[in-house]
Amino acid sequence: MPKTLPKVDVVTVGVGWTGGILAAELARDGMKVVGLERGKERTTADYLHGHDELRYALRYKLMQDVSKETITFRNNRGQRALPMRQLGSFLLGENLGGAGVHWNGQTYRFFPYDFEIKSLTEKKYGKEKIKKDYLVQDWGITYNEMEPYYDQFEKACGISGEENPMAGKRSNPYPTPPMKSTPILEKFKKATKQLGYQPYQIPSANLSEPYMNQYDQQINACQYCAFCERFGCEYGAKSDPVVTVIPAAKKTGNYEIRYHSNVTEVLYDGEKVTGVKYVDIYSGEEYIQPAEVVALTSYVMNNVKFLLMSNIGEPYNPNTGRGVVGRSYCYQILPGATGFYDEEQFNSFMGAGALGTSINDFYGDNFDHSDLDFIHGGVISITQTGKRPIANNPTPPDTPRWGKEFKRNSIKYYTRTLSVGSQGASLPHRENYLDLDPTYKDAYGLPLLRMTYNFTDQDKKLHRYITKKTAEISERMGASKTVPHPELKDYSIVPYQTTHNTGGAIMGEDPNTSVVNSYLQHWDADNLFVVGASAFPHNGGVNPTDTVGALAYRAAEGIKMYRKNGELLV
Amino acid sequence: MADEETYSRREFLRKSGYAAGGLVGGGLIASLITKQVMEEDPKTNPSDPNLSNDHFNDAFMFFTNRDDFRVLASSCERIFPDDENGPGAIRLGVPFYIDHQLAGPWGNNTKEYMLGPFYKGKRTQGYQSRLNRGEIFRQGIQKIKVMSQMEFQKSFQELEADQQDNILSAFAQNKVNMSGTSSAEFFELMRAATIEGVYADPMYGGNRNMEGWKMKDFPGAQMAYIRQIQSDQFIEMKPQSLHNMLNK
Numbered sequence: 001m002p003k004t005l006p007k008v009d010v011v012t013v014g015v016g017w018t019g020g021i022l023a024a025e026l027a028r029d030g031m032k033v034v035g036l037e038r039g040k041e042r043t044t045a046d047y048l049h050g051h052d053e054l055r056y057a058l059r060y061k062l063m064q065d066v067s068k069e070t071i072t073f074r075n076n077r078g079q080r081a082l083p084m085r086q087l088g089s090f091l092l093g094e095n096l097g098g099a100g101v102h103w104n105g106q107t108y109r110f111f112p113y114d115f116e117i118k119s120l121t122e123k124k125y126g127k128e129k130i131k132k133d134y135l136v137q138d139w140g141i142t143y144n145e146m147e148p149y150y151d152q153f154e155k156a157c158g159i160s161g162e163e164n165p166m167a168g169k170r171s172n173p174y175p176t177p178p179m180k181s182t183p184i185l186e187k188f189k190k191a192t193k194q195l196g197y198q199p200y201q202i203p204s205a206n207l208s209e210p211y212m213n214q215y216d217q218q219i220n221a222c223q224y225c226a227f228c229e230r231f232g233c234e235y236g237a238k239s240d241p242v243v244t245v246i247p248a249a250k251k252t253g254n255y256e257i258r259y260h261s262n263v264t265e266v267l268y269d270g271e272k273v274t275g276v277k278y279v280d281i282y283s284g285e286e287y288i289q290p291a292e293v294v295a296l297t298s299y300v301m302n303n304v305k306f307l308l309m310s311n312i313g314e315p316y317n318p319n320t321g322r323g324v325v326g327r328s329y330c331y332q333i334l335p336g337a338t339g340f341y342d343e344e345q346f347n348s349f350m351g352a353g354a355l356g357t358s359i360n361d362f363y364g365d366n367f368d369h370s371d372l373d374f375i376h377g378g379v380i381s382i383t384q385t386g387k388r389p390i391a392n393n394p395t396p397p398d399t400p401r402w403g404k405e406f407k408r409n410s411i412k413y414y415t416r417t418l419s420v421g422s423q424g425a426s427l428p429h430r431e432n433y434l435d436l437d438p439t440y441k442d443a444y445g446l447p448l449l450r451m452t453y454n455f456t457d458q459d460k461k462l463h464r465y466i467t468k469k470t471a472e473i474s475e476r477m478g479a480s481k482t483v484p485h486p487e488l489k490d491y492s493i494v495p496y497q498t499t500h501n502t503g504g505a506i507m508g509e510d511p512n513t514s515v516v517n518s519y520l521q522h523w524d525a526d527n528l529f530v531v532g533a534s535a536f537p538h539n540g541g542v543n544p545t546d547t548v549g550a551l552a553y554r555a556a557e558g559i560k561m562y563r564k565n566g567e568l569l570v
Numbered sequence: 571m572a573d574e575e576t577y578s579r580r581e582f583l584r585k586s587g588y589a590a591g592g593l594v595g596g597g598l599i600a601s602l603i604t605k606q607v608m609e610e611d612p613k614t615n616p617s618d619p620n621l622s623n624d625h626f627n628d629a630f631m632f633f634t635n636r637d638d639f640r641v642l643a644s645s646c647e648r649i650f651p652d653d654e655n656g657p658g659a660i661r662l663g664v665p666f667y668i669d670h671q672l673a674g675p676w677g678n679n680t681k682e683y684m685l686g687p688f689y690k691g692k693r694t695q696g697y698q699s700r701l702n703r704g705e706i707f708r709q710g711i712q713k714i715k716v717m718s719q720m721e722f723q724k725s726f727q728e729l730e731a732d733q734q735d736n737i738l739s740a741f742a743q744n745k746v747n748m749s750g751t752s753s754a755e756f757f758e759l760m761r762a763a764t765i766e767g768v769y770a771d772p773m774y775g776g777n778r779n780m781e782g783w784k785m786k787d788f789p790g791a792q793m794a795y796i797r798q799i800q801s802d803q804f805i806e807m808k809p810q811s812l813h814n815m816l817n818k
Contacts, residue, residue: 049815351795
């Protein structure tokens, strides 16, 4: 029998960005908040000896242990889903701060077009523009309504940036100036300007100068050490949940984090949730933590898994198109081109996770789609994140994969390639969804989440179009040889692509086509909030974290309102 | 050596914000202190000049006989050969690196999901073997030995380089029959492990004397590039290992 603990105001399932933001906002508002974190505690001091590519980047030191829990994957419903036995395509986080610790820190806002994608596309191009089977819909919130929440999150992080001429209006400038520019970035700026585009420095959570946030937490200045993505920052110079929001919550005395606590069920009586059941993975003991409000604040996968396991909301059925939980799972595509330089050598081993320059001339509807058979687009960037030697062995095409010539070329071009890359938006499709696997189980005997996903026709066309643009930029930059990324084929779980997974518990205006309302409040349980990129109705063509953070601030406001009036907010 | 300047501690403190006004967060101070303590802690720095310089780590943790190890070593050397660019896999210690990795969590797949049922799966579904990496290497090396005898009536390590390449190519092209895995899967693992051994921090047994990094002009575990990041010259720096960092 699980032991029932005293009731608290709010329990969050997971303590990363979203759990940390809710804790800071709600504990400061006087609520008693408990954060259940299945991993361990960690601090900045844990990263001082962390410049170890093998341990962190290759052996996934900071990532989820998939021997205990993973997902299963198949490209389509005709296939048998099999477990993702090792990490690859995306890197799930674990321990305090979650994936918010090992991110790069690129902190873009989504664009006004994203939030009203369906209305704006149909208004300009007609009803036929969005093809059958694509479940594109408006978000139930506009950019202008989102702006204050973006502003709050960017202030919590102290984002370093400069005005992006094509982005939505800002109420305030970036809290800190942009990061340094470098010869690599300047090369991209010059080329894109010549082509008539408008480059700007990537908004960065690796800060250009020391900064104090609204909770009196200091974030330090980036030292450009080049160990960001897949690493924690030993300087406390990359804004993550552990240095920005979690200490703010702790200071109030209203916040408790319980480590090694793995939630197995959200308790639901058909109208409201009453709390969560969890197991202390050290002692093996089970507990019930009753709460006035439950917030699911784990990554996309587990937010959806908890809803499905706890029978909250109708699971999506791809046969009928009915049901909502697991619907609209999206990812991203990565068009791009690699430039090989025979004459120049670059300091590409130096850098920072969010050091880069971008253009938005091919984002959203910033370019005319009248004669194009896809919608949306993607950011195009050059980044200088710091190339490490195990993972970076670029060779021109036709170089063998091993042996003398491989050795020569991979050594030569390690410091002689510059890649122009993009993140292409990803639109929901009827056949791409998440549900529970009928066969495979996790370490607690619970079903694994099953992902059914493939790249769509829209993805392939967008990929082709943007890849061409990136290759043109690479050529203009003066590459001796430019090699565009190959055409998109079937999605594979194997090579790393991006940890920008979205959807499955999406927000919207209509309970028939969304799981949560615009406060991320569940339509079928008004004291349950499902917070994170799981709420994105589609994925934009930039990094999602700014929007995740902003939605967490929105949800925090929603929970405060709910605690006053006790009902659905929309 | 253009523009290589010492990055003074005072400057580090000022620029990073460690010494800026209103410093908060015990963890930050603690981490700085940790570094200072480590640097001065004699216990982490073996200083007895009479201690042997033998490579005690150059011994088998995974392999049980020398012949298997020589087959691995010769294979790695073909993947990353000694040439005018610098040392190959053997001189870099890569075979010992792989031996040690196979003996640990990586070789035993402790962080991989290894529950059944097992099915072959599509390419896009990735690793579906019921074998762990250690078992795959063991089997792969036996297959190399058998094939070498069959084709050339010699041990693999005694073959000419092009004969060795022929055999390894057959593995890479998935032409060799293996049980519970494929020869291409085995070859890809060996290729990946070889590259890791060339470029991973020397503490793991490969990348001897940081020679792998030197070939690539990669300076290792540096603390900061804030002074060099804007330079329009390519910067060559003396590489630094994690051991150096701890015992500077």
